[in-house]
Amino acid sequence: MSSVRTGVKICGITEEAGLEACMKYGADWVGFVFFERSPRYINALRAKVLAAQVTDGIKKVGLFVRPDDADLERVLGQVDLDILQLYTTPERAVQIQDKFGLPVWLSIPVASQADLPQQSIVERLVIEPKPPVNATRPGGNAQRLNWDMLHGWKPAYLWMLAGGLNPENVGQAVATTGAAAVDVSSGVETAPGIKNPDAIARFIHNARTSAVG
Ligand SMILES: O=C(O)c1ccccc1N[C@@H]1O[C@H](COP(=O)(O)O)[C@@H](O)[C@H]1O
Numbered sequence: 113m114s115s116v117r118t119g120v121k122i123c124g125i126t127e128e129a130g131l132e133a134c135m136k137y138g139a140d141w142v143g144f145v146f147f148e149r150s151p152r153y154i155n156a157l158r159a160k161v162l163a164a165q166v167t168d169g170i171k172k173v174g175l176f177v178r179p180d181d182a183d184l185e186r187v188l189g190q191v192d193l194d195i196l197q198l199y200t201t202p203e204r205a206v207q208i209q210d211k212f213g214l215p216v217w218l219s220i221p222v223a224s225q226a227d228l229p230q231q232s233i234v235e236r237l238v239i240e241p242k243p244p245v246n247a248t249r250p251g252g253n254a255q256r257l258n259w260d261m262l263h264g265w266k267p268a269y270l271w272m273l274a275g276g277l278n279p280e281n282v283g284q285a286v287a288t289t290g291a292a293a294v295d296v297s298s299g300v301e302t303a304p305g306i307k308n309p310d311a312i313a314r315f316i317h318n319a320r321t322s323a324v325g
Pocket residue numbers: 123124143145147150151152175177199238240249250251252253254255274275276277295296297298299
C-alpha cells in the first residue's frame with residue numbers, strides 16, 4: 113500500500129450536495145469551471161456562493177480556457193480563489209501567474225511520451241489526454257490516458273493525473289503512474305454537472321488506498 117496520501121481534486125462543482133461530499137470525504141481541492149461551453153460552467157456569482165461554504169484547508173481552484181485578463185479580473189473580483197487551472201500556452205500561463213499573483217496549474221495535453229514536459233515554470237502541471245478532434249471542450253471528456261506511458265516517469269516538478277478517472281479505476285491509475293495527485297470530473301457524476309456524493313466518497317477512498325507499483 114502507498115504510504116503517501118494521494119492529493120485529490122474534484123472538479124466541476126455546481127451544487128451544494130457535491131461540495132458537501134468533497135468536504136465530508138476529504139478532498140484537497142474543489143474546482144469551479146468558468147468555461148461557458150462546459151456543462152459544469154457556473155458564473156462568478158454562483159461560484160462566490162459556493163466558495164464561501166468551503167471549509168478551511170480545502171483549496172478552491174478556478175478553471176479557465178484561454179482567458180483574457182478581463183475574464184480573470186471579473187471572476188477574481190467576486191470569487192475568493194486559491195489557484196488558477198488554465199488551458200492555455202505556457203507563455204500565457206506564466207504571464208497570468210505573474211500578473212495575478214496566484215499559483216497556476218497548466219493543462220498539458222498528452223498523446224505520447226514526447227509530449228511530457230522536461231520542466232515546469234508554473235506551480236503544477238495537469239497531465240491529461242489530448243481531447244478528441246471533434247471535442248467541444250479541451251477537458252472533462254471522460255477520456256483517459258494510456259497510463260503505462262507514465263510508468264516510472266518521475267519529473268522534478270509537481271504534477272497531477274487527470275482524464276477519465278473514476279472510483280473503479282483510480283487505484284490502478286495511481287498504482288501504474290505513481291501520481292501523487294489526481295483530478296476528476298465526469299467520473300463522479302450522475303449527469304454532466306451533477307456530482308454523485310457516493311462516487312466522490314469511493315473515489316477519494318480508492319485514490320488513497322492504491323498499491324503503488
Ligand atoms: O470539466 C469540464 O467540463 C472541463 C471543461 C473544460 C476544460 C476542462 C474541463 N475539465 C477538466 O478536465 C479534466 C478531466 O476531466 P474528466 O475527469 O475526464 O471529466 C479535469 O482536469 C477536469 O478538471
